[in-house]
Amino acid sequence: MGVRAKADPATEAWKMVFEVITSERPLRIPRVAAEFGMSPMGVHVFRILEPGAELPMSALAGSVGCDASNVTGIVDRLEARGLIERRDSPADRRVKLIALTEEGARLREQVMDRLYEPPAAIARLSAADQRALCDILARALA
C-alpha cells in the first residue's frame, strides 16, 4: 500500500474517540474501581444495576460479558460489603435476583459521578462544541 490514504470520516472519528479514552492514564474504569476499593467488574455491575431494578445473575453475566461462574464471586464480594443483595425469584426458584441495597444505591451515585466526570479533552471544548457532540452522539446511539 505504501503511503496510506486518509481514512474515511467514520474511521477517523472512531480513532479519535479511541484516543480520548486511551489518553487517560490509568484508564477510567480501573481508576474509579480502585478509588472505591472495587474490581473493574464491580463497577460494570454498578453501572448496569440501577436503583430499584432486579436482575438475574445470568442476565448480569450477559451484560458485563463474562462467564456465569465468574458472577458468583463478583456478587459475593459486593454482597459482603452490603452494597447489593441476592433475592429469591418468585417465578423460578433456581434464579437469584440481584438488587442494590440502600447503601449500594448511595455508593452507586458517587461511583457514577466519578465515572461520568468528563476528561480534560471533553471539558476543554467550547459549550457549542459540547452541545454539538451531544447531538451527534445521541443520533449515534439512537
Place this chain on the structure above:
Amino acid sequence: MGVRAKADPATEAWKMVFEVITSERPLRIPRVAAEFGMSPMGVHVFRILEPGAELPMSALAGSVGCDASNVTGIVDRLEARGLIERRDSPADRRVKLIALTEEGARLREQVMDRLYEPPAAIARLSAADQRALCDILARALA
C-alpha cells in the same frame, strides 16, 4: 437531590462516548487481541510501537501503564512470535530498545485495521455528522 438535574453538556457528551465504547460486547481491545492470539497488552504495545520506531522497555511500561516487570513477559511473548525484537542501545548498555520486525509491522497493520474499524453506532451516522464529529474531536485532542 431527588429528581436529578440534567447534567451539563460536557458530562452528557462523555456519558455517550462511554456508551459508544461499552455497548460493544466484547469490548474492542480484548476482542481484537483474542482475534490475533495476543493479550490486550500486546495490542497496546502494537498501538504505541510505530514501524521504524525504537522504544526503551521502560518507556513502553509508562505508555501502556503497567509495571516494568510485566513488560518483560509481554515483550517475551511478542518476540517469541517474531513480531518485535530487542536491540541494544548504543548509548546505554543497560537499556534495550524494542522495535517491530518486518513481520510485526505487517501484522500491526492488520491489527490496527480491526481496532479502528468503526462500530455500528459511528458507522450509521450521516457523512455530515461523521465529519462534524471528526472536527470536534480534533479540537478536543489538540
Place this chain on the structure above:
DNA sequence: TATTGTTATACTCTATAACTATA
C-alpha cells in the same frame, strides 16, 4: 433433559521485591 447458580481447578495477568549489570 435443560437451565441457574455454585464449586473446584487451572491458567493468565499483574504488582512487589530481590537480583544483575550497568551507570
Place this chain on the structure above:
DNA sequence: TATAGTTATAGAGTATAACAATA
C-alpha cells in the same frame, strides 16, 4: 548510589468443567 531490565513469587481475575437444585 541509582537505574534498566530480569526473575521469583504471590494475589487477583478469568474460563472450563462438574455438580446440586429446580424446571
